[in-house]
Every structure is written in C-alpha cells, then in structure tokens.
Amino acid sequence: MGYVSQVITWMNANPNIAGWAQAFGAMIGIGIAIAVPWYQRKVQLADVRIVQLKAQVVHQVAVFYLLVEIEMYLRGFLRPGDTPRRHLAQDGRYVDLVQRISALDGRETDITRASYLFRARGMLLNVHMAACSDLLRDKPLELGEQSHLTAQLEDLKKFVTFVQQQLIETDIEVKLVQVAWFLKPLKRRQLRSSSAAAGTK
Numbered sequence: 001m002g003y004v005s006q007v008i009t010w011m012n013a014n015p016n017i018a019g020w021a022q023a024f025g026a027m028i029g030i031g032i033a034i035a036v037p038w039y040q041r042k043v044q045l046a047d048v049r050i051v052q053l054k055a056q057v058v059h060q061v062a063v064f065y066l067l068v069e070i071e072m073y074l075r076g077f078l079r080p081g082d083t084p085r086r087h088l089a090q091d092g093r094y095v096d097l098v099q100r101i102s103a104l105d106g107r108e109t110d111i112t113r114a115s116y117l118f119r120a121r122g123m124l125l126n127v128h129m130a131a132c133s134d135l136l137r138d139k140p141l142e143l144g145e146q147s148h149l150t151a152q153l154e155d156l157k158k159f160v161t162f163v164q165q166q167l168i169e170t171d172i173e174v175k176l177v178q179v180a181w182f183l184k185p186l187k188r189r190q191l192r193s194s195s196a197a198a199g200t201k
Contacts (some may be wrong), residue, residue: 001024046177053174060167061105063113067160070120073097074153078146094128115167116159123152168195171193 073093101121108114130136130145141149172191179187 043142046148049177050174051172053177056107056170057167057174059107059164060113063104063108063117064160064163064167066104067116067120067156067163068126069093069157070097071153071156074123074127074149074156077131077141077149078153097124113163120156120159123156135167167186168192171195 050069060063098121101117101124105114105117105121108117130141172188175191176184176187
C-alpha cells in the first residue's frame with residue numbers, strides 16, 4: 001500500500017499529469033491509426049507482387065523449356081550419315097514449336113527474351129526451308145549447312161542459359177518479398193548460393 005500511496009501523493013502534487021497522460025494516449029492512438037492501414041497496405045502490395053512474380057516464373061519456365069525443345073529439334077538435323085533432308089523435314093514438331101513461339105511472343109514483356117524468341121523462330125524457319133527444298137530433298141545437309149547450324153545451336157545454348165538465370169533470379173525475388181529490407185542482402189546471397197549448389201549437382 002505504501003507504493004500506491006506514494007503514486008497518489010505524486011499525482012496530487014502534479015495536477016497536470018492527467019493532461020500529459022491524455023496527450024500521450026492520443027499520440028499512441030494516432031500512431032496506431034497510421035500504422036495499421038500502412039501495414040495492411042504493405043501486406044496487400046506484397047501479395048500483389050508475389051502474384052506478379054509467380055506469373056513471371058510460369059512464363060519464364062515456358063520460354064526455357066521451349067528453347068530447350070527447339071535446341072533438341074535442331075540437333076536432330078545434325079544426324080551423322082547420309083540421311084536425306086526430306087526425312088528430317090517430316091518431323092511434325094516444327095509447326096508445334098512455331099505456334100508455341102507465337103503464343104509466348106504475344107505475352108512477352110522482356111525485350112531480351114523477345115529477341116531470343118524471334119531469333120529462335122528464324123533458326124527454325126531457315127532449317128525447315130533447307131529441309132523442304134525440292135531440289136535438295138534427297139540429299140543430306142551439306143557440311144557448310146551443318147557448320148552454320150552448329151554455330152546457331154551455340155547461340156541457342158546461350159539463350160537457354162540466360163532464361164535459366166532469369167528464372168532463378170525471379171524465384172529468389174518471390175522468396176524475398178516478405179523478408180525485411182535489412183535482411184534481404186543476406187537472404188539473397190543465401191538463396192543464390194543454394195541455387196548454385198543445386199545447379200552443380
């Protein structure tokens with residue numbers, strides 16, 4: 001009771017304490033009124049950002065696997081031996097690959113990926129035209145054509161590597177959206193290290 005009586009005595013000796021307490025309480029109320037909507041808005045923006053990034057991941061995965069399939073398709077034209085090019089042209093994947101490029105190209109927002117898809121379409125068209133030539137349909141691809149195709153495949157491998165790296169970075173950004181800003185550099189390094197370790201396995 002001695003402590004309580006001391007507090008009462010102190011409050012009686014300081015008649016302005018009620019005003020200070022009221023002002024302090026008002027400041028806390030104002031802070032809460034500002035902080036709660038701000039936090040709710042931050043959560044909403046984070047959710048929207050996650051949805052956007054996940055949509056990017058889905059698109060990048062589609063581009064990545066399409067470029068891989070195009071590379072595999074074009075490598076089929078480098079078959080050893082005297083395979084007539086008409087047999088190579090009978091592979092029905094050409095139309096499917098071109099249609100898938102057109103579908104992805106219409107939704108592409110990254111200028112670098114768009115240029116890679118455009119160049120991949122050109123590679124497909126050039127090889128298909130060479131394979132369907134009426135004058136050469138019974139002959140295999142010439143050494144010059146094979147060398148040119150090999151060089152194009154090297155470029156295509158660079159496209160695949162670029163999109164794969166973009167995919168890894170976007171996936172990391174998805175995981176960083178809800179991480180505090182001061183922890184993001186450390187978390188980003190950890191995620192990149194784990195991605196690199198997974199890629200070497």
